Amino acid sequence: MARVSAAESTAVARLARRLPFFYGWVIVYISFIGVFIMGAISYWGMPVFVGPIHDDTGWSHASILAGLAARFIVGGFGGFALGHLADKRGGPPLLLLVGVTIDAAALVALRWVETPAQFIFVYGVIGGAGNTGMRLVQSTLVAKWFVARRGTAVGFSSNGGGVSALIMVPVIAFLISELGWRDAWSALAAIMLVLLLPCVPLAVRAPEDVGLEPDNGVQAGPSRPGRVTAATERSYRLGEVVHTWQFWLLLGGVLIGNYALQTHTVVLVPYIEEIGFSSATAASALSVYGLFSLGMRFAWGMLADRLSVRRAIIIQALATGAAAVLLIQVTGLASLYMVIALTGMTLSGYPPLQILVWPEFFGRRHIGSIVGLTQFFTTFAGAVGPVIAGFVNDRSGTYESTLWLLLVTWLACAVVMYAVRSVPSGEREPAVTASMG
Numbered sequence: 001m002a003r004v005s006a007a008e009s010t011a012v013a014r015l016a017r018r019l020p021f022f023y024g025w026v027i028v029y030i031s032f033i034g035v036f037i038m039g040a041i042s043y044w045g046m047p048v049f050v051g052p053i054h055d056d057t058g059w060s061h062a063s064i065l066a067g068l069a070a071r072f073i074v075g076g077f078g079g080f081a082l083g084h085l086a087d088k089r090g091g092p093p094l095l096l097l098v099g100v101t102i103d104a105a106a107l108v109a110l111r112w113v114e115t116p117a118q119f120i121f122v123y124g125v126i127g128g129a130g131n132t133g134m135r136l137v138q139s140t141l142v143a144k145w146f147v148a149r150r151g152t153a154v155g156f157s158s159n160g161g162g163v164s165a166l167i168m169v170p171v172i173a174f175l176i177s178e179l180g181w182r183d184a185w186s187a188l189a190a191i192m193l194v195l196l197l198p199c200v201p202l203a204v205r206a207p208e209d210v211g212l213e214p215d216n217g218v219q220a221g222p223s224r225p226g227r228v229t230a231a232t233e234r235s236y237r238l239g240e241v242v243h244t245w246q247f248w249l250l251l252g253g254v255l256i257g258n259y260a261l262q263t264h265t266v267v268l269v270p271y272i273e274e275i276g277f278s279s280a281t282a283a284s285a286l287s288v289y290g291l292f293s294l295g296m297r298f299a300w301g302m303l304a305d306r307l308s309v310r311r312a313i314i315i316q317a318l319a320t321g322a323a324a325v326l327l328i329q330v331t332g333l334a335s336l337y338m339v340i341a342l343t344g345m346t347l348s349g350y351p352p353l354q355i356l357v358w359p360e361f362f363g364r365r366h367i368g369s370i371v372g373l374t375q376f377f378t379t380f381a382g383a384v385g386p387v388i389a390g391f392v393n394d395r396s397g398t399y400e401s402t403l404w405l406l407l408v409t410w411l412a413c414a415v416v417m418y419a420v421r422s423v424p425s426g427e428r429e430p431a432v433t434a435s436m437g
Helices: 011-018 024-043 045-057 061-087 091-112 116-145 150-179 181-202 245-274 279-307 309-328 333-347 350-362 367-396 400-419
Strands: none
Touching: 024 045, 024 116, 024 150, 024 181, 024 245, 045 061, 045 150, 045 181, 045 245, 045 279, 061 091, 061 116, 061 245, 061 367, 091 116, 091 181, 116 150, 116 350, 116 367, 150 181, 150 279, 150 350, 245 279, 245 309, 245 333, 245 350, 245 367, 245 400, 279 309, 279 333, 279 350, 309 333, 309 350, 309 400, 350 367, 367 400
């Protein structure tokens, strides 16, 4: 049993110790809801909004998607500035509360924007600042609560993205058709507040804060050579991490993968409509994506537990690159759904795998600071992709060139990950499990 802290006198601490199951699964649920909401307001929601906003305002695709890019960029700065709060007691609830409130207010304010610049500022800058808190909580808490089953837990939580694509894409399309795109954003803000505000007091930073241990103190037997457990995990401070070549090589691979992920996500709906399918068919195709991604997100996490995150990303990147090329070959509805199903099974693996990279290589105790730094870089890569795709489309009238570029970027991601090796075992030492403070 971990050392008892003062925080254990709280109602949440008492609840955590009395539950018939490990409280870490509550953290997984919170992360699941965070991913679900982020999918609805950015990754999957924005592509559904692009067409209606363009038709109503005449704004170019590039200018609309620049709002998404600004959102990612501001999130990168926010992660760098606030990442350390995710490592402090009381930090995650504060990040979640302030972030959700700001982001919801920004979505409501979109009702009154009249120019692309206003849209970019409200959705991208203000909304991106609010979204920072949600992103940090979602990408760090599960890693602090699990070690031996970290991949499985992150796989569960990342299923929020698949459920979002499955449920929220048609819901958003319906809201836009009934309310218009402006009020549809307000409806999404209400959904965000209803789902996430109750999670705020439950967002406990680490098991040690409530007298528990990672994985509930259960040490799963190693399923691969060199696998670490909660008792042997070495946690590196940010100052140590930046002096390892593995960090910078990993960061390069994740940068490439994040560029490909955001671009691939954004171009699916516009490309499906471009090749002659209706917006309703495009929305249904994304529901197919969500359906086929659900079990696979969990499977990718389990694969990372079995093989290592590095090997899992290599497999995922190669398979996703192939799916991008196959989309170009689509000729009918049946082939469209088949390729989108394949895309759901492959592309959906990257979000949980990139979360797992940092704690697997550098431990969990300082993961907030590490993830905050990496988000500063990776969000820029993710922001550039959609803008480039929109710019190319505005000039050429097609997203096909972007799909070919995706093949190249996914291959590059696989090559970089292949070149990475683990931090030398001599640098590892038993982690301090009694206290995360």
